[in-house]
Amino acid sequence: MQTVVFLILFPLAAAFLLLAVPRGRIRTIVVSVSAALIALAAIVLTAQVLGREAQFFEAGGHVTDVLIFAAEAALGLIITVISFRRRQYLAAALMLASLIMTVVYEVKLAGEARVTYNLFVDNLSVVMALIIGVIGSLIAFFALGYMEAYHRHHPDVPDRSNFFFFIVFAFLGAMNGLVFANNLLWLFFFWEVTTFCSFFLIGYGRDAVATRNAFLALKFNLIGGLAFSAAICLLTLNAHTVALSELPSAAAGAVLLPVALLAFAGLTKSAQMPFSAWLLGAMVAPTPVSALLHSSTMVKAGVYLVIRLSPVFTFVDGGKTVGLFVALVGAVTFLLASCMAVSQGDAKRVLAYSTIANLGLIILCAGLGGPKLTWAAIMLVIFHAIAKSLLFLAVGTVEHAAGSRQIESMDGLVGYLPRVAAAMIVGIAGMFLAPFGMLISKWATLEGLVDANPILTIFVAFGSAVTLMFWVKWLGKILIIKSAPENIETHVPGTQSVTLGVLSLMTALVCVLFPLVSKYFLEPFILATYSSGYWQNAQNIAILLIMMAVVLILSLPLVFPGQKERSFRPQYLGGANLAAKEKFHGAMGQDIQVTLKSMYLQNIFGESRLFPLGVVSSLILIIIMLGVVV
């Protein structure tokens, strides 16, 4: 239990310390040590919990409850005031409404529901704690070098990096609280804190766009927050419990509507259609923020909650219908977001759409529930967290080193930033390519869907096909070989290279060791939840591992070129090559440099066509979902 409390409170303490520490070497030390301690604590917790049943802790009493309430009210007031001063009246009204609900609840209803155990830890919490502790901390470490460079690149942005690191660490603490909370009131508190943290991080640049997008994120997530508090009120009134662990065994009448509302909150936080706009807007923030929001914090809170709810969908009468509509929202989001990713040229936007799509896939699995799909959902969370943080940080590094984050400008990246390109390739391979990472889970998803609801495989079939397209054309751009590129790798700060290296290694390790991850982390959790397990077919695991080995062997000549020198011919340019490579003699008598551009298929997969479609269809699905239970 000490480890759990440490994981919640220590990041917060580190956060306050970082507010006081000046930038420079002392900050580097404080951030590195705190990050290492958080990661270490997550690993220690793993050792303590793995192989045991879920443990519940009372943790705190009346005083803690009052403190949490006070903190929630104070934060709510601060946000309300900020919104008013920025003339964001809708945000202010939403915040105020949420605040009033919290106060009314505290005064009128708080006595109605008693929770014995406020905190708990099981294998799923441990998986999340590892993601937060290891990947989140790595991103904080990466931010050290990045933020220095960021302020050099953006002299107009006031340097508030103390505040930046304060929020980052507070964020990690809140996320830990969120995954260990059994008391929904506590969970809600941490839930709202993550909303506020992302609000401050997105608005870091303080220009008009950053401010607008920060408030957009705030508004969407506050709507989810309102649904969350409504769920808590209903649960207190009808079910007399606000313990997460008691939901699957509660009476259907009392629990269905609150669970639907909680799932709704999960959809907003994990940026599903129709709420995806806030995550796309969040791209204005410095890259470590994007990496943090997309991989280890924020959006993962949303899918975490839905995964926690999936036993309720399965075991409570009528829950399957709610779950089905949640799954449908995920399915629609997966398909449309994957399509829209094809039309994007900005690497960060491609990554954003890919995140939204993958979260949709996780929601699809969690909504339907059952052993196999829960397995797939958690595997997706793990692989996505590692590979996506790696990709964001790699894109951020390229942006600073080469001056652009457009995919079109990454032609031949492997020539001038070989190590960063290698990290990016590992990330991309981990995101979609057989036999690695996400594909293992996508495969389990397909297998699970055929049993659970075969019609939904249609979404996955089409979605996966377009996924292939946007990743391969990016991969292809990176791997273009140009003549005599100049290596500019020395421009990359050390903290960034180290983080990219560690994350690449982790991606590779998790791919190779996924059977162990499954055996020690996932299977016990699934067995405890559904009292039947999901074991992958040993033969298929063997095939996957053999395929990985084959890829590794085949790529050896790329990494270690032999001594033998041979001459290469220039490519065919219509018969008028010039002596200089990649130039040709054009029809108008000029010498023309070859440039190649990719297809973006705006007319087919453009945002302006598909986004409104997604918003309308998912809104209808959500309305039906809530309508069914009311």
Place this chain on the structure above:
Amino acid sequence: MNIATTVLAILIYLIAAPLVGGLLAGVDRIISARMQGRYGPPLLQPFYDVLKLWQKENILVNRQQKVYVLSFFVFVLVAGGIMFGGGDLLLAVFALTLAGVFLVIAAYSTFSPYAHIGAEREMLQMVAYEPMVILTTVGMYMTTKSFSSFDIVQEESLLFLRLPFIFLGFLFILTIKFRKSPFDISMSHHAHQEIVRGLTTEFSGRDLALIEVAHWYENVFLLGLVYLFFAAVPAVAVTVTLATYFLEVFIDNNNARLKWQHALGSAWLVTLVLGVSNVILLAFR
């Protein structure tokens, strides 16, 4: 299926598939010639072509491209090995996709405008056929409760009877996979369709030979999938499989190349109408 028979099956596939594929290619050329009022090359001409390519100088634009081509070749074999070894069909399809990705990357790496366009079109083709291929495996699972080709081939009733629309949809995308007109948009074996040969513009010698042999392996893999639809009655299965190949040759000779928009649009439409309706029918029975 024990290990010895699995290994044997895979070995037979590895050795026999290129022979069968090459012979089919030879038959293809003779039939095509007759359809065009020519006499045509000898049956073994495809083998002579590959042997000749093998002896030619391998002209390269960069060091990496032949590694990717080899990877493409190996993973086409892996895909077939998984299927003919009785393994999981989804895995086999994924392995084939991985192979396709390697081929596209090989073309991209050369930084050649013609290869680049070919690579993008190849990618569009993958996007066009992939949903139907996945739905085919899904349909087979729904009728046999297994993704394993070993289980599917032992199914006692004809899969075709419960998957008629999926079979038709699969036939449609087979034209793309066989690289036949009207869907040979990334590279065409008809000289009248393109002046520079798209995807394979920058490959020569042994690399081009490897790509050709991989294509034979791939064709046998695809015909193997066709076989599975009728596996309950082997005689029918063999007949239908050969008839399918003949049908593709026939279509090839009677169509000019379409734009990629039409390939993508029609393939998705066919998948939506035929594939999806079949899946829905199966789900509700």
